[in-house]
Amino acid sequence: MAKAKARKLKLEAQDGEGEFTPRIDVEIAGIHFQNPVMTASGTFGYGQEFAHLIDLNRLGAIIVKGISADPLPGNPAPRIYETEAGMLNAIGLQNVGACTFLEEKLPFLRTLKARCIVNVFGYSTEDYVRCIEILNAGEGIDAYELNISCPNTRCGGIVYGSDPKLTEEVVAASKRAARFPLIVKLSPNVTDIGVFARAAEAAGADALSLVNTFVGMAIDIETRRPRISNLTAGLSGPAIKPVALRLVYQATQAVRIPVIGIGGITSAEDALEYLIAGAQAIQVGTANFYSPDTSLRVIDGIRDYCLRHRLHLAQLIGSLKHGVNGAGEH
Numbered sequence: 001m002a003k004a005k006a007r008k009l010k011l012e013a014q015d016g017e018g019e020f021t022p023r024i025d026v027e028i029a030g031i032h033f034q035n036p037v038m039t040a041s042g043t044f045g046y047g048q049e050f051a052h053l054i055d056l057n058r059l060g061a062i063i064v065k066g067i068s069a070d071p072l073p074g075n076p077a078p079r080i081y082e083t084e085a086g087m088l089n090a091i092g093l094q095n096v097g098a099c100t101f102l103e104e105k106l107p108f109l110r111t112l113k114a115r116c117i118v119n120v121f122g123y124s125t126e127d128y129v130r131c132i133e134i135l136n137a138g139e140g141i142d143a144y145e146l147n148i149s150c151p152n153t154r155c156g157g158i159v160y161g162s163d164p165k166l167t168e169e170v171v172a173a174s175k176r177a178a179r180f181p182l183i184v185k186l187s188p189n190v191t192d193i194g195v196f197a198r199a200a201e202a203a204g205a206d207a208l209s210l211v212n213t214f215v216g217m218a219i220d221i222e223t224r225r226p227r228i229s230n231l232t233a234g235l236s237g238p239a240i241k242p243v244a245l246r247l248v249y250q251a252t253q254a255v256r257i258p259v260i261g262i263g264g265i266t267s268a269e270d271a272l273e274y275l276i277a278g279a280q281a282i283q284v285g286t287a288n289f290y291s292p293d294t295s296l297r298v299i300d301g302i303r304d305y306c307l308r309h310r311l312h313l314a315q316l317i318g319s320l321k322h323g324v325n326g327a328g329e330h
């Protein structure tokens with residue numbers, strides 16, 4: 001009886017929809033990813049911290065906490081504050097430094113099926129280059145992600161990612177030094193994202209990722225003091241999603257290199273919006289703090305959607321239609 005039912009179901013599947021296995025793998029900057037879902041820098045430690053919570057081998061990539069040439073202690077507490085639908089953070093880029101990363105963190109990461117992307121930052125162009133030169137020795141690194149939302153202390157503290165000339169300078173120097181492909185992570189705190197996307201592309205970026213956090217602040221009205229010791233902090237989480245989605249869409253329109261979408265993704269539906277807008281892959285950030293299995297649910301949800309719509313991921317990317325629902329075909 002059970003066998004007959006199973007045979008009937010199989011026949012129905014063949015008759016009706018037919019068998020279809022969607023492909024959700026992607027290639028970005030010459031690297032093959034088993035799926036388009038990555039964990040965002042600074043929200044997933046060095047990967048190993050999450051090994052007891054989820055199957056890391058299922059992820060498209062792990063992007064590790066920002067690494068600098070020398071270790072950094074970060075800012076004093078309080079450095080995190082929960083907001084409506086998001087969080088503010090001013091961790092201050094605390095990290096173990098490039099040498100310790102190679103010795104203590106990378107050996108675990110290279111055992112995984114997930115790709116390993118190392119997020120790099122500095123406070124001068126020389127810092128970025130020095131960090132990359134150390135990391136170039138790392139077997140198992142698949143790409144660098146350059147965090148350019150940092151002030152250039154040699155240039156009056158102007159944030160690299162808010163000045164097109166500084167963006168070009170740091171990207172060109174990093175690209176020259178880098179042994180692995182270079183993904184440039186753009187700041188959203190600019191008036192025209194296209195200018196920065198094109199500057200990074202012109203300077204040799206292999207791909208872009210965006211967005212980093214939006215500069216914000218919060219005040220305790222009883223003490224009339226800032227909620228975060230640094231005064232200003234980066235806003236992330238669902239609160240930023242619509243703005244981040246718009247920026248990602250505009251960046252995809254401005255350049256030919258692949259774009260990776262980041263900002264407030266908590267579900268497959270969120271991720272699908274970015275992919276339809278033109279992102280080739282996405283990153284999950286803040287959601288890792290309260291729901292560490294978010295990335296796995298996003299992978300499953302993207303596959304289910306592709307199956308339901310009988311699409312391979314490549315057919316979905318950038319498939320945004322014009323005109324709103326009701327103004328033509330849905």
Ligand SMILES: Cc1cc2nc3c(=O)[nH]c(=O)nc-3n(C[C@H](O)[C@H](O)[C@H](O)COP(=O)(O)O)c2cc1C
Nearest residue numbers: 040041042066089147211212236237263264285286
């Ligand atoms: C606590 C925290 C630490 C972060 N650290 C880094 C970092 O070291 N380097 C970096 O490029 N981005 C860092 N980010 C930014 C995230 O990678 C991501 O771009 C941002 O949070 C937006 O995505 P989300 O809304 O999904 O969190 C950090 C974000 C948070 C919340």
